Amino acid sequence: MARRASDPARRARLTEQRRALPAGPGVYLFRDEAGKVIYVGKAKSIRSRVAGHFANPVTRGAVEMIDVADSIDFVLVGSETEALLVENGFIKQYQPQFNIRLRDDKSYPYVCISLDEEYPRVYITREKHRPGRRYFGPYSNAKRVRHTLDLLGRLFQYRTCEGAEPGRRSGSPCLDFHIDRCTAPCVGYVTKAEYRDAIDGVMAFLSGRYGEIEDALEAQMHDAAAAQEYERAARERDRLQAVRSLLERQRVTGENVGTLDVVAVTVDGDDANAQVFQVRDGSLVDRHSFYLTGVSRAEEERDATADGGVAEVVEQFALRYYASSTVPPTVLVPDEVTEHAALAAALRELRGGAVEVLTPKRGDRRRLLDMARRNSELALGQERLKAERRREQRVEALDELQRHLGLDGIPVRIECYDISHLMGTETVASMVVMEGGAPSNDHYRRFVIRDLAEGEPDDFASMNEVLRRRLAQWTRQQEKPVHEPGRDESFASLPDLIVIDGGKGQLSAGMDALQPFVERGVAVVSLAKRIEEVFVPGRRDPIVLPHDTAALQLLQRIRDEAHRFAITHHRSRRDKRLTGSVLDGLPGVGPARRKALLQHFGSPDRVVAATRAELEATPGLPGKVAREIYAQLHRTSTGG
Numbered sequence: 294m295a296r297r298a299s300d301p302a303r304r305a306r307l308t309e310q311r312r313a314l315p316a317g318p319g320v321y322l323f324r325d326e327a328g329k330v331i332y333v334g335k336a337k338s339i340r341s342r343v344a345g346h347f348a349n350p351v352t353r354g355a356v357e358m359i360d361v362a363d364s365i366d367f368v369l370v371g372s373e374t375e376a377l378l379v380e381n382g383f384i385k386q387y388q389p390q391f392n393i394r395l396r397d398d399k400s401y402p403y404v405c406i407s408l409d410e411e412y413p414r415v416y417i418t419r420e421k422h423r424p425g426r427r428y429f430g431p432y433s434n435a436k437r438v439r440h441t442l443d444l445l446g447r448l449f450q451y452r453t454c455e456g457a458e459p460g461r462r463s464g465s466p467c468l469d470f471h472i473d474r475c476t477a478p479c480v481g482y483v484t485k486a487e488y489r490d491a492i493d494g495v496m497a498f499l500s501g502r503y504g505e506i507e508d509a510l511e512a513q514m515h516d517a518a519a520a521q522e523y524e525r526a527a528r529e530r531d532r533l534q535a536v537r538s539l540l541e542r543q544r545v546t547g548e549n550v551g552t553l554d555v556v557a558v559t560v561d562g563d564d565a566n567a568q569v570f571q572v573r574d575g576s577l578v579d580r581h582s583f584y585l586t587g588v589s590r591a592e593e594e595r596d597a598t599a600d601g602g603v604a605e606v607v608e609q610f611a612l613r614y615y616a617s618s619t620v621p622p623t624v625l626v627p628d629e630v631t632e633h634a635a636l637a638a639a640l641r642e643l644r645g646g647a648v649e650v651l652t653p654k655r656g657d658r659r660r661l662l663d664m665a666r667r668n669s670e671l672a673l674g675q676e677r678l679k680a681e682r683r684r685e686q687r688v689e690a691l692d693e694l695q696r697h698l699g700l701d702g703i704p705v706r707i708e709c710y711d712i713s714h715l716m717g718t719e720t721v722a723s724m725v726v727m728e729g730g731a732p733s734n735d736h737y738r739r740f741v742i743r744d745l746a747e748g749e750p751d752d753f754a755s756m757n758e759v760l761r762r763r764l765a766q767w768t769r770q771q772e773k774p775v776h777e778p779g780r781d782e783s784f785a786s787l788p789d790l791i792v793i794d795g796g797k798g799q800l801s802a803g804m805d806a807l808q809p810f811v812e813r814g815v816a817v818v819s820l821a822k823r824i825e826e827v828f829v830p831g832r833r834d835p836i837v838l839p840h841d842t843a844a845l846q847l848l849q850r851i852r853d854e855a856h857r858f859a860i861t862h863h864r865s866r867r868d869k870r871l872t873g874s875v876l877d878g879l880p881g882v883g884p885a886r887r888k889a890l891l892q893h894f895g896s897p898d899r900v901v902a903a904t905r906a907e908l909e910a911t912p913g914l915p916g917k918v919a920r921e922i923y924a925q926l927h928r929t930s931t932g933g
Contacts, residue, residue: 319369321339412458415451441579447535452479501552558627706728709852739862753799796819811830
């Protein structure tokens with residue numbers, strides 16, 4: 294919760310710290326009362342730049358950063374390049390709430406190649422942390438990524454089966470082999486070297502080395518023809534033609550343009566759109582569109598150039614983007630970026646090689662830059678229209694819900710509760726929150742049911758317990774001062790509407806626990822899954838809303854989200870319990886080796902089913918330990 298700038302002691306302390314800051318180049322960090330970093334910035338003069346924040350505060354929604362800040366730290370550096378790199382490192386480390394962010398950047402897809410496996414897989418993922426794997430991206434369009442992988446599957450015929458080892462239990466090739474989508478390494482139809490050549494081709498394609506791929510395919514075609522292997526020569530010819538056809542369709546410039554990225558940014562208020570055009574060997578191979586939030590105009594740039602902070606946004610976006618993506622030898626940037634040297638030096642550090650940052654004035658490169666800029670303007674405008682329409686739809690849904698349920702006011706804050714268990718084991722509950730008709734993820738909470746005996750399912754009693762604990766938490770939070778550290782704002786907030794997943798029985802259990810809330814004007818309903826009936830206290834017959842109404846769809850969304858959140862928690866606890874019962878106590882297996890086993894096999898069941906040879910092949914597991922594990926599991930499974 295923000296602390297207001299009217300706090301004179303805190304404001305005086307900040308002013309004193311600001312005046313003591315050095316005038317040299319470096320990075321500064323604003324921290325809140327708990328010591329959490331809320332903003333990271335760089336400056337040629339730290340003192341001047343920080344002073345600008347007090348005159349023109351950075352905001353997030355209705356909250357100003359200066360109202361939250363409690364102290365200021367700084368790091369002096371030797372150059373603007375160092376400042377860029379240090380700033381980017383701190384932003385990645387602390388994820389400050391007032392800095393520019395790629396909106397939902399955790400959801401952007403990557404293409405991963407599992408080089409740590411004997412026969413690597415190529416697949417889409419939204420995580421990027423596993424060692425021994427090569428990642429390409431992030432990409433802004435998952436559908437386009439799947440289309441690219443479909444093409445690569447036809448060109449290079451890599452395996453699509455899951456798991457560290459190729460193949461299936463039947464020991465025969467799958468359908469992919471018979472339709473020329475896989476070379477069947479599972480049955481030895483391709484050597485490891487040949488398969489790795491195909492994977493190298495995939496990596497060359499994703500890296501944009503198209504000329505290299507064309508040359509390799511043409512050479513393989515001629516070699517096969519010279520050896521009178523005409524079927525193989527025909528396959529290589531078809532692959533070569535497919536690559537050339539794709540590149541011709543994407544050719545937008547002359548080949549002399551070469552390999553480069555075009556970065557363009559449009560800023561409007563607190564939002565921005567960044568476009569990245571990837572040009573490889575003169576072909577526009579992909580276009581990525583990223584929406585940025587938390588954009589605030591840099592004071593130095595605002596005063597000096599009135600460019601709306603585009604240069605600052607380009608710098609921060611480029612460093613965030615290229616920290617997890619391949620840096621090309623040339624990057625084109627907008628006219629607003631006048632200082633190219635520092636950005637080029639920072640990108641050289643990331644690439645480990647020469648990088649040129651340019652703003653072209655004419656020719657094909659200028660045409661590409663203008664095209665990227667127009668796309669960023671249109672994309673931001675379209676996003677604004679979509680956002681406004683979504684806002685209007687949420688307001689309409691809330692208004693409709695108030696009318697159908699006969700509520701006294703619009704239900705701005707809605708909480709929904711669900712129970713999840715398996716035969717009465719690992720019973721958990723979820724609380725999800727919507728504010729203004731949109732999910733408020735920071736306010737989601739999970740519960741572990743305490744009062745029931747293990748193996749005795751009772752959804753009514755579980756719901757009653759959860760709602761009693763919710764009420765108790767609200768009472769407890771009211772006793773804490775608003776700005777006290779540790780105060781839970783989710784539990785401290787009073788909902789307008791509580792939705793219970795279930796029918797009359799769950800509603801009755803909830804009403805029994807929530808009477809103090811009801812006396813304060815909180816409405817309580819339940820939503821039954823069978824025909825989506827809405828049960829209301831004091832009413833015998835349920836309310837049946839038409840399926841095309843925005844009100845019912847809103848209730849369904851929050852109910853489904855509560856179910857997802859609850860079942861995810863239940864599965865997590867169940868898996869941990871299963872893992873503990875199977876893997877804990879095995880000879881020589883501690884946390885690190887348990888993690889290695891699970892990463893290699895994917896689940897405890899597959900560890901138990903593994904042969905001794907498969908256990909011995911686990912990375913990081915000594916052969917002696919693997920044999921002891923096999924003996925222990927075999928002894929346990931046979932009852933010996």
